[in-house]
Amino acid sequence: MNSVEIRKRFLSWFAERGHAVLPSSSLVPANDPTLFFTNAGMVQFKDIFTGAQRSEHRRATTSQKCMRVSGKHNDLENVGRTRRHHTLFEMLGNFSFGDYFKEEAIPFAWDLLTRGYGIEKERLWVTIFESDDEAAEIWMKKVGVPAERVQRLGAADNFWSMGDTGPCGPCTEIHYDFGSEISDDTRGPAGGDDRYVEIWNLVFMQYEQAADGTRTNLPRPSIDTGMGLERLATVLQRKLTNYDTDLFQPLIQQAAELSGVPYGRDAEHDVAMRVIADHARAAAFLVADGVMPSNEERGYVLRRVMRRAIRYGVKLGMSKPFLYKSADRVVSMMGADYPELIERRSFIQEVIRGEEERFSETLDKGLVLLDRELEQRPAVLHGDVVFKLYDTFGFPSDLTQLIAAERGIEVDIEGYKTSMEAQKAKARASWKGSGEQAVPELHRELANIFDATEFLGYTAEHASATVQAILRGGERVASLEAGERGQIIVSETPFYAESGGQVGDHGEILFDGGRFEVTDTQKGHGDLVVHIGQLIEGTLRESQKVRLVVDSERRDRTRLNHTATHLLHAALRQVLGDHVMQKGSSVDPNRLRFDFSHHKPMTAHELQEVEEIVYRNILANEAVSADVMPIEEARALGAMALFGEKYGDNVRVIRVGDYSKELCGGTHTKRSGDIGLFRVLSESGVAAGVRRVEAVTGIEALRFTRERDAGAAAAADRLRVPVQQLDDAVERLQSDRRRLEKELEAARRELARATAGDVLARAKEINGVKVLAMEIPGDATTLRDEADRLRDQLGSGLVVLGSRSTGAVLVIAAATKDLAGKRVHAGNIVRELARMVGGGGGGRPDMAQAGGPNIDALPDALERVYALVQG
Numbered sequence: 001m002n003s004v005e006i007r008k009r010f011l012s013w014f015a016e017r018g019h020a021v022l023p024s025s026s027l028v029p030a031n032d033p034t035l036f037f038t039n040a041g042m043v044q045f046k047d048i049f050t051g052a053q054r055s056e057h058r059r060a061t062t063s064q065k066c067m068r069v070s071g072k073h074n075d076l077e078n079v080g081r082t083r084r085h086h087t088l089f090e091m092l093g094n095f096s097f098g099d100y101f102k103e104e105a106i107p108f109a110w111d112l113l114t115r116g117y118g119i120e121k122e123r124l125w126v127t128i129f130e131s132d133d134e135a136a137e138i139w140m141k142k143v144g145v146p147a148e149r150v151q152r153l154g155a156a157d158n159f160w161s162m163g164d165t166g167p168c169g170p171c172t173e174i175h176y177d178f179g180s181e182i183s184d185d186t187r188g189p190a191g192g193d194d195r196y197v198e199i200w201n202l203v204f205m206q207y208e209q210a211a212d213g214t215r216t217n218l219p220r221p222s223i224d225t226g227m228g229l230e231r232l233a234t235v236l237q238r239k240l241t242n243y244d245t246d247l248f249q250p251l252i253q254q255a256a257e258l259s260g261v262p263y264g265r266d267a268e269h270d271v272a273m274r275v276i277a278d279h280a281r282a283a284a285f286l287v288a289d290g291v292m293p294s295n296e297e298r299g300y301v302l303r304r305v306m307r308r309a310i311r312y313g314v315k316l317g318m319s320k321p322f323l324y325k326s327a328d329r330v331v332s333m334m335g336a337d338y339p340e341l342i343e344r345r346s347f348i349q350e351v352i353r354g355e356e357e358r359f360s361e362t363l364d365k366g367l368v369l370l371d372r373e374l375e376q377r378p379a380v381l382h383g384d385v386v387f388k389l390y391d392t393f394g395f396p397s398d399l400t401q402l403i404a405a406e407r408g409i410e411v412d413i414e415g416y417k418t419s420m421e422a423q424k425a426k427a428r429a430s431w432k433g434s435g436e437q438a439v440p441e442l443h444r445e446l447a448n449i450f451d452a453t454e455f456l457g458y459t460a461e462h463a464s465a466t467v468q469a470i471l472r473g474g475e476r477v478a479s480l481e482a483g484e485r486g487q488i489i490v491s492e493t494p495f496y497a498e499s500g501g502q503v504g505d506h507g508e509i510l511f512d513g514g515r516f517e518v519t520d521t522q523k524g525h526g527d528l529v530v531h532i533g534q535l536i537e538g539t540l541r542e543s544q545k546v547r548l549v550v551d552s553e554r555r556d557r558t559r560l561n562h563t564a565t566h567l568l569h570a571a572l573r574q575v576l577g578d579h580v581m582q583k584g585s586s587v588d589p590n591r592l593r594f595d596f597s598h599h600k601p602m603t604a605h606e607l608q609e610v611e612e613i614v615y616r617n618i619l620a621n622e623a624v625s626a627d628v629m630p631i632e633e634a635r636a637l638g639a640m641a642l643f644g645e646k647y648g649d650n651v652r653v654i655r656v657g658d659y660s661k662e663l664c665g666g667t668h669t670k671r672s673g674d675i676g677l678f679r680v681l682s683e684s685g686v687a688a689g690v691r692r693v694e695a696v697t698g699i700e701a702l703r704f705t706r707e708r709d710a711g712a713a714a715a716a717d718r719l720r721v722p723v724q725q726l727d728d729a730v731e732r733l734q735s736d737r738r739r740l741e742k743e744l745e746a747a748r749r750e751l752a753r754a755t756a757g758d759v760l761a762r763a764k765e766i767n768g769v770k771v772l773a774m775e776i777p778g779d780a781t782t783l784r785d786e787a788d789r790l791r792d793q794l795g796s797g798l799v800v801l802g803s804r805s806t807g808a809v810l811v812i813a814a815a816t817k818d819l820a821g822k823r824v825h826a827g828n829i830v831r832e833l834a835r836m837v838g839g840g841g842g843g844r845p846d847m848a849q850a851g852g853p854n855i856d857a858l859p860d861a862l863e864r865v866y867a868l869v870q871g
Helices: 003-015 041-050 102-116 133-143 229-236 249-259 267-288 297-315 323-334 339-343 345-375 383-393 397-406 413-430 441-449 552-576 604-619 631-637 698-719 723-756 780-794 826-836 855-870
Strands: 059-067 088-096 124-129 150-153 159-161 166-177 196-209 215-228 462-472 475-477 479-481 485-490 507-511 514-523 529-537 539-541 545-550 582-587 592-597 624-630 650-656 660-663 678-687 690-697 764-766 769-775 798-803 809-815 840-843 847-852
Touching: 003 059, 003 088, 003 102, 003 229, 041 059, 041 088, 041 166, 041 215, 059 267, 088 102, 088 229, 088 267, 102 124, 102 133, 102 166, 102 196, 102 215, 124 133, 133 150, 133 166, 159 196, 166 215, 196 229, 215 229, 249 267, 249 323, 267 297, 267 323, 267 339, 267 345, 297 323, 297 345, 323 339, 323 345, 339 345, 345 383, 345 397, 383 397, 383 413, 397 413, 441 462, 441 475, 462 479, 462 539, 514 539, 552 582, 552 592, 552 604, 552 650, 552 660, 552 690, 552 698, 604 678, 624 631, 631 650, 631 660, 678 698, 690 698, 698 723, 723 780, 764 855, 769 780, 769 855, 780 798, 780 809, 780 847, 798 826, 798 855, 809 826, 809 855, 826 840, 826 847, 826 855
Parallel strands: 124 150, 769 798
Antiparallel strands: 059 088, 088 215, 124 166, 159 166, 166 196, 196 215, 462 475, 462 485, 462 545, 479 539, 485 529, 507 514, 507 545, 514 529, 582 592, 592 690, 624 650, 650 660, 678 690, 764 769, 798 809, 809 847, 840 847
16 A cells, blocks of 8 residues: 555545544644644644634544654654654644544544554554553453553653643553564563554543643543554555655655665665655755745754755765755655645745755865864864854764764764754744744633624624623723723624734724724634723723724725735736745735745846736726635635635635635725725845735825835936936946046055055065065055065065054955965964954965954054064
């Protein structure tokens, strides 16, 4: 059974048993600020398990893409060396949200493994939590597993908790016995031998744990299970390692073909090919989910994974980019089950190849640093050097050890580990999470009392409602007095709560004898809408009848920007490519901001093309429609989804004619022509692989255009040319400036030469070396040019020039080739001078540069040159 069939059978097995088959969520968690990456199937359901969100399903099943390369689940260094460690893996899971429990979950799993997949019952062992008699009875009496193959283990192995507080419970694990081919150990999973491998973990969430450690029974116990597809494929395909399955072998064989190195003949070469196969999978999926290589957070993890694969490719003799080809094979193998790979195929290749080319340059620099350190023949290569090679240039410690060993030099691995731990601690301290704000506990309580607030704002901007709750200072109160600030929750509202990038509405809540000014609208817990503001007059009480009135003018201007954002998104994809994905947005009454995935700045021509496409769609005055439909129907329609957003079974699709289709819950214009005018303000980079476009619409776009026209007119007037000739006039000014700068530089050089005077007459001979140390005016370029000229005039000797013309000290040292590195070393000399002037510097034996802030110390520093040569 191949891996595609294994995955399909799992999902269909549970679909036949009433489970909704749901798609994998992104590797970037949308609802858990504590995680770098999705590392388990239950992550997308965390809010359901904690009670923060209501589920549309009682039962669900998924095949979830997961990453474990950070935190306590960091498997990176083991990848390629063990039978089953990976960075990216797929977790098959079935979930019950208060529906069935142990008595159904255990037989479900056993029946699928033994009947659905045909695994021999005699090969399966079970572990349970030491005090879980209920699970033991189900396994032995209902399922029929012999008592000798049911083992009780402690909390470290068979008890699961979400954290210090919250849902928790015992779990049971199903293990596969690989037999005597691995070892003769017959103790079962409890013995810890590699012969017995866990393939499925069933978690029974039945308790709520309080901060003091006490546990109470949950009213609706739930089930969370997880089984690694890679391990299951190993079992079903009769292999001993995951890397021998069809999930990895095509990638390993491709690496062998690209490198010309056969697989299976050399242990270290085999490790390299397994690493490449594993890391190509991770890189392809991460880039497809919008992660870009960078030096921060998730992007840093991706960069390290890719560079690790590239380094192993170098070990196999691959000097040209290859990883992008491996990643493309991943797309071919898995794109049918993960369509985002197909959608972003060209982008995945482009990003990975670009990183390979950049790392090739960095790798060369790292080798130069390592060679320089090893040339000094240290007894031990310091750990901080090993760490710098790893952290800055991407060298793994084992590669550094290999190169050092070839020269008979040991490596300070303990020092390296100390530096590594310090860096990890720093990373943990700086990690800000996914940006999700903590939900106040009071909002959680209210969500359990009241149903979700009904939103009326798609068709109305005013409505009548009843006040359900009033909050002041983090507490629920019975009433609010004039002048007090608070939060109001009502039964239904036309006010749009901030979400999807659109800001919350402003307006008023009116009642007999009073008025509450709404200055923000936010989503509370459980889809409650919270109206934030101040009571201007009267006394507002719970259960009071009120009239809600949205600020229509502000809402209208926000509508223009939101619909324009959809057109902008579509235009960017049309111009730049289908790799463009929304990474964030902000839509308010004054402007729009749109962040998207793209790896380089947009050109002026591309920006003009995007702006024109948007404007043509505005002129077409297309109808803007909103339709609610099943999510699968929306996807088939080609509707774009917001990156990282979670969607239910039914979604709202906004269409602007046939040009733009997006899943969106925001407010929009009725026709595209309502936008009126659209102008791009700027395009910039906000993070590695993320660009930002800011724009304005309607009256704000008109104001922007007028201001720009006025500025151009003023500049043309000052240059005394028509506006149409402004560009030519500026070009003439720039040309004149360049000419004058060249003339000024030539004058400076002449002045420097005049100051230098008779070189031969002023040079001193120290130990047979002619030395000239003097101060001249000029910047670094001038000093460097003069040092070269004077060195040539000396024929053999050392020239050291200093300057204070820029307000700080500059020092240049130049030695002739016959002396450099033998009698004198320019780099060592300027380092000594740099200390005297309070700065730093260095360089080659024949040419070096330094600087510092202490200008008064320059004369003494130049005089010191002669003593340094004297020795």
